Amino acid sequence: MLDGGRRAVFVRVASFVTLLVPISVTAQVPSTPREMYTAWCAGCHAEDGTGQVAVRTVTVEPMDFTDCSVTTPEPDADWEIVIAQGGPVAGLSSQMPGYGDALGQDQIHALIGYIRTFCSEPSWPLGNLNFSVPIFTEKAFPENEVKIRPSVSHNDDDLKIKAVYERRVGARGQVEVSVPWQMNVPDSVTASTGLGDVSLGAKYVLHADRASTRIFSGAVEVKMPSGSESRGLGGGTTVLEPSLLAGFALRHFTLQTQLKLEVPIKGAGEATELIYNIHAGRDFSGLPSAWSLGVELNGVDDRLALTPQLRKGLTKTGALAAAWGVRIPVVNRQHQQMQWVGYLLWEYRDPVRAAP
Amino acid sequence: MGVSRPGSCRAVRAAVCGVVLLGIGAAVSMGAQTGVIAGRVTTAVPGSIEPLTVTTNVDVCGETVPDESVLVDAEGGLANAVVTVVGLAAPTGAPPILVSNDGCRFQPRVQVSRPGEQIALTSADDVLHTSHAYAEDGRSLFNVAIPMPGLTITRQLTARGLIRLVCDTHTWMRGFVMASVDRAVVSAADGSFRIEDVPPGTYELRIWHEQLGVAFHAVTVATDGVTEVRVDMQPSGEVVSSRDN
Numbered sequence: 001m002l003d004g005g006r007r008a009v010f011v012r013v014a015s016f017v018t019l020l021v022p023i024s025v026t027a028q029v030p031s032t033p034r035e036m037y038t039a040w041c042a043g044c045h046a047e048d049g050t051g052q053v054a055v056r057t058v059t060v061e062p063m064d065f066t067d068c069s070v071t072t073p074e075p076d077a078d079w080e081i082v083i084a085q086g087g088p089v090a091g092l093s094s095q096m097p098g099y100g101d102a103l104g105q106d107q108i109h110a111l112i113g114y115i116r117t118f119c120s121e122p123s124w125p126l127g128n129l130n131f132s133v134p135i136f137t138e139k140a141f142p143e144n145e146v147k148i149r150p151s152v153s154h155n156d157d158d159l160k161i162k163a164v165y166e167r168r169v170g171a172r173g174q175v176e177v178s179v180p181w182q183m184n185v186p187d188s189v190t191a192s193t194g195l196g197d198v199s200l201g202a203k204y205v206l207h208a209d210r211a212s213t214r215i216f217s218g219a220v221e222v223k224m225p226s227g228s229e230s231r232g233l234g235g236g237t238t239v240l241e242p243s244l245l246a247g248f249a250l251r252h253f254t255l256q257t258q259l260k261l262e263v264p265i266k267g268a269g270e271a272t273e274l275i276y277n278i279h280a281g282r283d284f285s286g287l288p289s290a291w292s293l294g295v296e297l298n299g300v301d302d303r304l305a306l307t308p309q310l311r312k313g314l315t316k317t318g319a320l321a322a323a324w325g326v327r328i329p330v331v332n333r334q335h336q337q338m339q340w341v342g343y344l345l346w347e348y349r350d351p352v353r354a355a356p
Numbered sequence: 357m358g359v360s361r362p363g364s365c366r367a368v369r370a371a372v373c374g375v376v377l378l379g380i381g382a383a384v385s386m387g388a389q390t391g392v393i394a395g396r397v398t399t400a401v402p403g404s405i406e407p408l409t410v411t412t413n414v415d416v417c418g419e420t421v422p423d424e425s426v427l428v429d430a431e432g433g434l435a436n437a438v439v440t441v442v443g444l445a446a447p448t449g450a451p452p453i454l455v456s457n458d459g460c461r462f463q464p465r466v467q468v469s470r471p472g473e474q475i476a477l478t479s480a481d482d483v484l485h486t487s488h489a490y491a492e493d494g495r496s497l498f499n500v501a502i503p504m505p506g507l508t509i510t511r512q513l514t515a516r517g518l519i520r521l522v523c524d525t526h527t528w529m530r531g532f533v534m535a536s537v538d539r540a541v542v543s544a545a546d547g548s549f550r551i552e553d554v555p556p557g558t559y560e561l562r563i564w565h566e567q568l569g570v571a572f573h574a575v576t577v578a579t580d581g582v583t584e585v586r587v588d589m590q591p592s593g594e595v596v597s598s599r600d601n
Contacts, residue, residue, distance in 0.1 A: 039484060040484050043525050044524075044525070057525050057527050058524050086499050087499075095488070095499065095524045097501040098498075099503065103503070
């Protein structure tokens with residue numbers, strides 16, 4: 001008779017050897033996306049994608065895939081990594097298991113495609129066009145975000161902090177309000193500090209292809225003269241700022257562009273300015289907490305600057321992110337200053353803390 | 357040549373020393389005497405009788421599954437108790453333990469392993485199972501989907517102590533792995549257990565059962581002998597009577 005230890009080892013060896021013997025599987029393996037979803041996802045997420053099942057076996061409330069604001073904003077890469085590795089990799093519940101050992105990438109892609117169909121309104125742009133936010137270039141994809149963007153001049157102590165609140169409206173729209181606070185230090189003795197010119201804006205996605213290679217949006221902002229002109233905190237006039245925004249997926253890289261006019265409504269001598277920003281970047285993984293590297297070309301009329309930058313998701317859920325960069329004048333340098341820039345971003349619809 | 361001679365001498369001395377040490381080691385090893393701890397875990401607590409009602413996938417799992425939380429034989433032998441010899445190191449490098457999702461139950465229900473070792477998870481059922489492992493402190497260690505029978509997935513046991521396995525799609529399924537750095541065995545269907553190659557000395561046995569808790573029992577192992585142990589467990593984990601022979 002074998003003792004406990006030896007018997008256990010024998011059983012383990014015997015059991016493991018049986019793993020090497022092909023098992024005759026007579027069951028029919030689901031092959032179509034619908035069959036796969038029904039067999040492997042519907043138990044928790046429900047046949048109709050609502051997450052409402054007759055007998056719930058998990059303690060968390062599954063996502064409602066029929067809610068387009070849930071199903072569309074994240075890129076395929078996020079869905080892939082969660083399906084393959086399980087919920088915790090992106091701060092979601094550990095009750096979402098990983099299927100990566102069981103399913104191939106094609107099967108996972110097919111499942112994502114099927115899950116996206118639960119959103120019955122095709123006008124919602126897919127999250128594959130939801131690129132990482134550059135520091136200056138406005139992104140074309142609408143967001144639910146709060147962004148704090150500080151910039152500090154390198155040569156003097158001028159500081160500007162802009163708080164931007166963005167909220168999606170419907171499938172393609174977004175409204176935003178932007179509140180700047182700034183401290184100007186014209187010399188080493190005097191300084192003026194206070195509210196700058198507050199802006200109200202709106203954005204609308206004009207075109208987003210289903211292949212997720214390009215997105216175009218139009219936006220308009222109205223900058224109001226809330227800052228003191230005499231203290232150098234505001235422009236002293238209302239400014240209309242229409243802009244065109246675009247985003248392109250180029251293999252592993254993204255290209256985002258912004259063309260904006262700043263048109264003063266009244267005020268003699270105020271000239272219209274042309275703002276153009278181009279950002280090229282790359283995310284280093286599909287995780288929401290991934291690092292991103294990018295460089296922006298920032299132009300204001302004949303002044304041109306380059307802004308190399310790094311971005312990092314600060315939480316597993318991606319709800320918090322930060323970016324750092326330096327704006328380096330390259331053309332008309334005498335009329336520009338080098339600036340340290342960045343942002344802290346909060347996607348307030350996503351949970352900051354990872355699920356247990 | 358003048359340079360190589362001292363080196364050659366050192367090499368010869370090292371070889372001779374090695375042979376001598378090996379000889380001593382072999383002699384010590386051959387002369388080592390160990391004992392055996394053999395025993396039985398019993399309880400007066402009645403075993404689970406009422407089957408568990410299946411709430412999902414009745415077509416695969418059936419209407420009910422047996423409740424295996426307390427398995428007691430006719431003589432009161434308690435199965436699936438983990439007996440650990442505290443302080444006696446468990447061997448390393450064992451093959452992975454295997455847990456099968458079979459009949460919508462984890463089979464075996466209770467096993468022992470070491471922290472850092474591998475666990476292989478498989479399924480014999482034509483239904484989605486998940487194998488979700490939790491550490492003692494409630495941390496989720498891994499959760500793998502096994503959507504089809506015949507698939508085997510391996511994971512590392514990254515925690516020490518009791519690791520609890522659940523299936524998030526079949527809430528009645530329970531499995532346990534005691535990841536112990538100490539030697540441990542699981543009691544058989546009649547409550548018996550046997551631990552061989554135990555160096556002489558006094559040890560503390562730790563007996564764990566998923567429903568009856570934890571009990572401790574001191575045992576002295578003699579050279580070349582079998583130390584018989586009987587442990588009766590109560591629901592609190594208290595040892596109500598024990599006997600060494």
